[in-house]
Amino acid sequence: MQKTLLLTGANRGLGLEFVQQYLAAGWRVIAIARQHADALTAAPPPSLRLLSLDVTDWHAVATLGDRLADERIDLLLNNAGRYGGDAQELGKLDAEEWLRVLAVNTIAPAMLVQALLPRLATGAVIASISSKMGSIEQNTSGGAYLYRSSKAALNAANRSLALDLRGRHTCVVLHPGWVQTDMGGASAPLTPHESVRGMRAVLERVMPADSGGFFDYDGAPLPW
Numbered sequence: 001m002q003k004t005l006l007l008t009g010a011n012r013g014l015g016l017e018f019v020q021q022y023l024a025a026g027w028r029v030i031a032i033a034r035q036h037a038d039a040l041t042a043a044p045p046p047s048l049r050l051l052s053l054d055v056t057d058w059h060a061v062a063t064l065g066d067r068l069a070d071e072r073i074d075l076l077l078n079n080a081g082r083y084g085g086d087a088q089e090l091g092k093l094d095a096e097e098w099l100r101v102l103a104v105n106t107i108a109p110a111m112l113v114q115a116l117l118p119r120l121a122t123g124a125v126i127a128s129i130s131s132k133m134g135s136i137e138q139n140t141s142g143g144a145y146l147y148r149s150s151k152a153a154l155n156a157a158n159r160s161l162a163l164d165l166r167g168r169h170t171c172v173v174l175h176p177g178w179v180q181t182d183m184g185g186a187s188a189p190l191t192p193h194e195s196v197r198g199m200r201a202v203l204e205r206v207m208p209a210d211s212g213g214f215f216d217y218d219g220a221p222l223p224w
């Protein structure tokens, strides 16, 4: 039976690559973006459903489950992310931007899971794209207060999800590697294709015993 992926941040970077690779692999894809890319709107295949949504529009998120009443989701992928620009170095910290970063990176993933729980298939996988920059243990260079704290908090929330949904869903956080996207920049070593291919392989292998874990794009466990 055809499996269904729902993901956020589908219009560019890793999100667009996820859409393309899962469609090519025969999945049905529900792609969420604030504004969709021409690459998807020009000639959407029948297995692609496009939804326009800002993941911090809490009312729209809360009612998403109703909009998707006809769907059964096998993989929920929280991919949308916000870095926070240069407002995140000591001396330049911007509280309003910090709240925006937390809203996208930490709060939205949990609110989406809450809204979509009734639409998840038994045994569905919930994956959120985190970052090694959210690892407290691996923070040896300081700075990046907004982004680091938002991903560390995402990891913490994922552990609670894993425990609360134990026996029903597998919940993991993934580091995509350092990837050539608008966020990763041109000097990153990995292409979106390589990163997403690696994460897809990890997502195919994850077992209920992995729930609550933090994994690199090649499947290696990462420190908190």
Ligand code: NDP
Residues within 6 Å of the ligand: 008, 009, 010, 011, 012, 013, 014, 015, 033, 034, 035, 053, 054, 055, 056, 078, 079, 080, 081, 082, 104, 129, 130, 131, 132, 175, 176, 177, 178, 179, 180, 181, 182, 183, 184, 185, 188
């Ligand atoms: P990009 O900056 O290329 O893309 C970010 C995506 O998030 C865009 O689709 C953007 O949409 C979407 N987004 C941001 N805010 C919102 C919002 N409020 N509502 C809906 N969508 C939103 O980043 P990447 O593709 O590189 O990043 C994908 C994920 O991977 C992120 O979670 C990021 O933190 C993580 N990551 C990336 C790394 C890298 O090296 N690239 C390294 C570690 C983690 P819009 O176009 O509308 O802004």
